[in-house]
Amino acid sequence: MTTNETYETREPGTAGKRHDDDAWLTACAAPGQHWFGLSGTFQTLETLFTITRWGALAWTAQAVMDRATAHEAWGLVAFAVTSVLVVCAGWTAGTLADRGACAVATDLRQQLTGALLPTAGRISETGPAEAAWAMVDLADDVADFHAQAAPLRRSAPLSMFAVLAVTAAVHWPAAIVLVLTTALLPLNMRLAGLFAQHGADRQSAATRHLNAVVLDSFRGMRTLRELGATGRRGQTLTTAAERLNKATTSVLRRAFLSGMIMDVVITFSIAVNATYIGLSLLGYVQVPHAPRLALFTGLLVLLVCPMYFAPMRARASAFHQRERAMIAAGAIRDIVKDTPAEVTRAARPQLTEPVGVSLTAVRFRHDGADHDTINADADFAPGTWTAITGASGSGKSTLLSLIAGLRRPSAGAVRWQTSSVRQAPVLGGSAWVGQQTVLLDATVRDNIRLGRPEATEQQIRRAVDAAGLSAVIEGLPEGLNTRLGEGGLGVSTGEARRIAIARAFLRGARLWLLDEPTAHLDADSEREIVEALRRATDGCTVVIATHSFPLAAAADTVLAIDDGLLHDARPVNAR
Structure with a gap:
């Protein structure tokens, strides 16, 4: 079988294995769940503070238009205070997510250590290149995915609901546009994930191959030099690196394409709202039974509309990262799955008689x-x-x-x-x-x-x-x-x-x-x-x-x- 065939071929039972890997990937988040939950809470607070900040800015703009000096001052103070709160909440959310990621990565490395070292008493063996890859890179791939996705599972629905509620409260037609646009995004995310999966598989295979080539080259450097084969080995290494570059470029291209489609949908929604609000403020459009638009109302809607889609953008990014994490979870699970729950620990020998x-x-x-x-x-x-x-x-x-x-x-x-x-x-x-x-x-x-x-x-x-x-x-x-x-x-x-x-x-x-x-x-x-x-x-x-x-x-x-x-x-x- 050629290398390309290796990339393309799917073994029987792949769907079942993928389901098991998915369940195992989800379970990997357990050590960091506490930190991820707190991070999601602070992400939600960041959204609420940001809405308040934009409200203060819109209030200040309205006060300037009305020449209400007192309102201008209070609006600027509110804007400054809420800006500080936004930065603090965002920093705290990121720090807590990093702690959760560290807990997940540490737990995975402990499992890998127990599985890779002889203390685990495993029957199967893992090659040194794959072992190093799993310990150094794959554990971080899984941890980084959970650090991004787990807080979003808590904060995204609450944040989007908060933005939608504020938009509906100040001007419900703009909220209807957001709701209609939202229906198109999950389908785009699902198609993007299916589109990226194949590329992630190829990238994983290319990475594994390059790791093996590099490790074998270093271990056999003296022999290669004595045989005069360093040039040929260098060519092999170059070919493996080029293959990984192509696979990585393919993944990035697919991610860019799916991201571009989402951006088009989001931009269209914001453009529709912006056009409607502009025409309404100018008096050219008036929706029956809709409240009258003022500068404060229109500006607030324009400022918070992009916030409605921010969690969706983050979820889309996590969706692409999930494919990478799935590959990592499958590889790590294959290493640790046959490790006995109870093993005999290495210890100083206690037997004092010939054995x-x-x-x-x-x-x-x-x-x-x-x-x-x-x-x-x-x-x-x-x-x-x-x-x-x-x-x-x-x-x-x-x-x-x-x-x-x-x-x-x-x-x-x-x-x-x-x-x-x-x-x-x-x-x-x-x-x-x-x-x-x-x-x-x-x-x-x-x-x-x-x-x-x-x-x-x-x-x-x-x-x-x-x-x-x-x-x-x-x-x-x-x-x-x-x-x-x-x-x-x-x-x-x-x-x-x-x-x-x-x-x-x-x-x-x-x-x-x-x-x-x-x-x-x-x-x-x-x-x-x-x-x-x-x-x-x-x-x-x-x-x-x-x-x-x-x-x-x-x-x-x-x-x-x-x-x-x-x-x-x-x-x-x-x-």
Whole structure:
């Protein structure tokens, strides 16, 4: 399927999904409802103060015409006071709406944090580009929509009724013109929304694609540079950006067109009233049974008529923004919908004995896959080393993530057990060392105590000794206070791996999960890492996913994984 086809195709059940997204979007406003309600109240007050201000201005104009100096002064005072009240009410309404938006965005980001981080125990996974997009942009899209639309739901009917009531009270024919014009606006708004929906879908798809391209480009910059492919990647990035520009321009064009249609209707209504009032003041038109128009009456009607349509303009703008918010709500809902209501929190490990692991009829299948990635029954005895070997993509890393509790099995159960405890995996209760060591732009000390910030200096030194880092630390310019560059700049791959071992040791976990811990190391470095692991994991249970023969040879038991199935590769090894 081409990209253009992706934009155009609608999946079956789109209407039902859109209805669910609409309901979910509405529910998202709950954290800010209090602020939105207050904002709507102050918007209504702003309208009332504005009507009063224009009344004062019309009164002043009438007083000038009648040469009533006292009335002129009082009219100007009333105009000044009500102008201040209008500004204050408008500022307060905006501030309250912003607070409501902040509450909505914060709640959405909390939900996303719970869904995207491993603490949620989700089966499905979200790509980093989409996750960042949802966390940074989409939450604000939903919040901004509610900040605009929710106060209007309270203020718009009251404001329009107030303007209509004042207009009818001073001159009812002008109110009839407003009522007749109003009937045309909802239809225009509905057509505008349907017209804009397709463009919003295309813009969302283009944004998602550009995010993915940018993220992949940055992550693979070194590889692209080494392969001489930066030019081609730049062209891909340019194409994705141009596609987003076209989609955005299309949305703006459609919004402009629908807005222009509404402006024509509103302008026509105001023009009719203005023409009628002008002709009536000149004495050319007189509607039977209508009150006589004076300067005060005519000027007040002309000033408040545009206010009648202001809420409708704002609702039209919110209607366009709703399509953007609907796209955002659908994307966020897809991320959080399968997050369990109750999850095991990450915590400092409490188990003080070696931890055995039991896999009972464990099955795991990735979303969209047609077969199980893992189909395993196994037991890992406490205090032993077990190596899991197999081809790349056979499921070794997935199996480790199930044991760690980073993923929930699609079926079956994973249990940790000691002589006194049998429980589900606890996030943070195991130590994880992988083939890619994440080092922060911080000191060596801070990188070691990343998982245990409150660790004492003595505990850090023990971790350094266990990982065989003492000689490395002594060779650094400032020892443990040496600052590492981004990505661990300043230490070798083997030294970075030792820092990861020290970090894991400091956690105090009795279950270690190692994912290719000696990958990309030469023979000497690999031997040193194996020795460091032996020291650091003394008395602990260790499960290793590896291709390395020397590392597998150091294990008590070696299992092979093939198409997700575990089977013995060789008997217990006597080291």
